[in-house]
Amino acid sequence: KNCASECSVMANRTQPGALSVHGTDPQNLIEKIVRTRIHAAKYWNEECFGLDAATLTDKAMVLREVGGTYGGNYKATPFLCLVLKMLQLALPKEIAVELINAEDHKYMRCLGAFYLRLTGKPVDVYVYLETLYNDYRKIRWRTAAGSM
Numbered sequence: 614k615n616c617a618s619e620c621s622v623m624a625n626r627t628q629p630g631a632l633s634v635h636g637t638d639p640q641n642l643i644e645k646i647v648r649t650r651i652h653a654a655k656y657w658n659e660e661c662f663g664l665d666a667a668t669l670t671d672k673a674m675v676l677r678e679v680g681g682t683y684g685g686n687y688k689a690t691p692f693l694c695l696v697l698k699m700l701q702l703a704l705p706k707e708i709a710v711e712l713i714n715a716e717d718h719k720y721m722r723c724l725g726a727f728y729l730r731l732t733g734k735p736v737d738v739y740v741y742l743e744t745l746y747n748d749y750r751k752i753r754w755r756t757a758a759g760s761m
Contacts, residue, residue, distance in 0.1 A: 639700040654689040676720035680755030
């Protein structure tokens with residue numbers, strides 16, 4: 614192996630000491646093929662490298678859409694890249710709740726809600742996501758074909 618491939622593998626590992634979520638490594642909550650697409654994404658390599666909880670919220674504030682993978686070669690959206698980064702950092706529930714409570718940024722709320730839905734206990738999901746039923750703002754969704 615060369616240094617570039619070893620550094621890439623190390624950069625994509627879960628935070629040391631992270632607790633398992635639902636009995637598994639948090640990153641395994643996203644399928645391997647999707648993780649591979651995310652790791653190959655330009656946004657992941659340029660924007661998500663070296664993020665921590667504070668800088669991740671800065672990136673979340675400028676999100677303009679929600680989505681998974683799109684286009685002919687199934688590129689990962691920035692939203693999905695940030696979800697994987699949150700799983701990699703194994704952020705605590707409190708940070709997800711703070712993202713959900715950021716009423717001025719609807720896509721940040723979506724990011725926090727998605728993360729809490731993946732990692733949270735059923736009671737937490739009910740308590741914290743129930744309030745989102747009263748948020749009637751429109752959300753842009755990037756479809757698999759790439760349109761919004």
